Structure formats: C-alpha cells, structure tokens
Amino acid sequence: MSKIIFHIDVNSAFLSWEAAYRLQHGDAQDLRAIPCVIGGDSASRRGIVLAKSIPAKAFGIKTGESLFAATKKCPMLKVAPPNYDLYTKASKAMFDMIETCIPSLQIYSIDECFADLSTLPEIEKNFMEVAINLKNRIRTKLGFTVNIGISQNKLLAKMASDFKKPDRIHTLFPEEIEEKMWPLDAGDLFMAGRATTQKLNRMGIMTIGDIAKTDKDILRGYFKKHGETIWRYANGLDISEIDKPSAIKGIGNSTTLPFDVTDRETAHRVLLSLCEKTCMRLRQEKKMGRVFSVSMKTSDFFSYSHQQKIFHPTDSTNGIYALAKKLFDQSWQGEPLRLLGIRISDLCSCENLQLSFFDSGFSDKERRLDEAVDQIREKHGLYSITRSSFLESGLKPIAGGVHGDYKMVSSKF
C-alpha cells in the first residue's frame, strides 16, 4: 500500500485561538461567528490583518491588508490584538495531542503539521477513521477546529487541507487531481505567489491545470528552477519525506517604528535594541554567526540591505552591535526610515570554537557579561536589565517580536 500523509491545519489559527480563549474565560460572544480580525496596532503603524473570521472573509477582507482597508469593507468589523504567548501554548497543546495519535509528525509552522500514517500499526490504518477521531478530539478537548488534508504526499495533502473550511476532511489522491485541483486558480498552487501568478496569467496560464499541461521546459525557461517546481506541484509530484526540523540557518529581528527615524543616533539605538534580542536568541541556541546584515525600509517603502561576512564567528552583543552600526553608516543616505532589522546567518555551533574565539577580539570579560545579563533576564524578565541610553528615547530597549519558540517554516517542504 502506498503512503498516507495528513496535513493538519488550524482554521483561522490566531483568531480561533483567541476566540476559544475568550469563551473559556467567560465571554459570551464567539469571535468566529462575527466579522472579526486579529490585527496589529495602527497607532504604531503595525495595523494589518493577521487573521480573519469566516464572516470577515465574506466581506472580502484579506490577510495582510491594512486595518484601514478592512474596516472600510466592513464598518462593524471587530479588531482584537494579537497574543503570541497564547498561540504558542495552543499550538503546543495541539501538536502534543496529534503526536499521541500519530508519532511520525513534522511541524511545519505554528498552526500546521504533516503526519505519516505508514508508521501506525496495521489495525489503526483506517485513515478516514483516524482523521475523524483526531479532528473531533481537537475540537472537543482544545476548543478549535482544523482541516485535515489526506493524500499520498505532502504537497497534495497540503492542497487538500485548503479546500472548503472549517472543520473538514478532504482527500486529494492522484486520481482526483484533475477533478479537484486542476480547476483552481494558478495562484492557489503552493509556491505560486503573486509575482509568479501575474507572470503566468500574462502567458495565458490561468488555472493549476494550465500549469500542469504547459511544457516543463517552457516554464523552466521563464521561471528557472522555480518553473520546474510549480510544474511538478501542479502535476501532484512531490517526493519529499516527513522529516525532523533541520538546523536553524539564521536568526534576525526587525521592527517597524512608531515614527520615522531621521537621525543616526536614534537609528543606532534601534539597532542596539534589535541586537539585544537577536544575540540573546543566538546564545540560547548555542550558535555563533559569521554573516551580519542590516536591513532598512524607507518611509516610502523602499527596502534595502547591507551585509558582511567576518572571519571569526561571534555571539557577542557588543561586537555585533558595533558591526551593525558600521554596516548601517556605510549604507544609509539619510532617508527617513520606518523599519530597521538585523539578521545573523552562516551559523555554527559554538562548542568547538574556543580557540578561534580567543583570536576574535571579543574578550572573555565581554562573554561573561553577556552570560550574566542573559541569566538575569531569564530569571527576572526581559526588562529587568536595560541600557540607560533608552531611558528617555521613546524606544523599547529590546525590540523585535519573537513569537515563542516554535520552528519556522521553510519555503520548501
């Protein structure tokens, strides 16, 4: 028998979790039943839709659009703020529950996973029964609904879970592709984003079926490697395995500022606050980095970045901050900035790096300082120690949102 793969996807995850939480805490109103979104704070320029209820979707509200636009489409729209701690907990509770049913699990994002039923004992292999039980158990025990997509590979299972919502199970086996997947818009295909879809449409390719029937070499000519990927996906071809999370490749933080930054001093201070957080995470992961990058977005939404590779890996906050300042000064031309970010990549584990560390110019004293600050923040909270330079700056001493400790997705399976 061939493989059976599930893709399990929480319906409107952030909104469902908020709704379930409020019901459990005595709220009478179920946010899922009214036009409602989870949205960032408009006053600090983070006002976009992060998740929407199905009634909100009926007004044409889309994830990622501004709250301004969303409220225009639906004046009585309710907006609830995000609560990332809650999402982390809800997510963990769900994955723990799934894992007790199906041990072979690949967590794909905070609200999605793949599971391979081939590892289940023969008796439990009635996949439809397993899916129904799992879905209903999540709903009754945890208070939110999921869609489950079922097929022979991850791509098809994922496409299937995206069919009609909520609280549904769909199959998409190879013999069903033509009927269930090919009529869909090209842009519904996993990995066909906005840019690709526009280009496809200009070529007269409108549906997933059109992609499937286009010559692979033609797509390759237009889209390079990506063209072959979408051709394979449109034909339901995917040989990737359920696998463990791979080692993290890079760590970064960025922040949209409540006001435009127009002077270098403030910009440096923002970079410091970003370094504090990013470097702390780097040390928590017991990693050091060699490539450091600073990114900027101007008030008119032009983005650019500047990076540098250094010889000796480091995890020192002060060292990385010095580099970030240098990179910023080298590239910033004085335009008003709405966003600043830093990112550390080319990571290596620090266990066997003691030797080169002593060559790297970052003293042992500095290292012990980072360690001490990390420990105090872990014990007494993130803001128990902050730099005095933030005191009257109007800036947060530690910036950048990190939403719990789940592993992020890769753009491939």
Added chain:
DNA sequence: TCTGGGGTCCTAGGACCC
C-alpha cells in the same frame, strides 16, 4: 495600500584565483 515579522531558497553579478 493608512501596507508586520519571522523565516528559507534562488539568482545574478562582481571579485578573485588558477
């Protein structure tokens, strides 16, 4: 568009080396 924040992967071009 009153347009977030965290990631991964790919490509192109230039520098440098043989």
Added chain:
DNA sequence: TCTGGGGTCCTAGGACCC
C-alpha cells in the same frame, strides 16, 4: 596585457511561505 574560461566566494535583491 588592450588576453580566455571556469570555479568559488561574497553581496544584494527578490520570491515564496506562515
């Protein structure tokens, strides 16, 4: 060198995902 070609490394930017 007013020289060719191929490989590797580095940087910038873009596309995609949730």
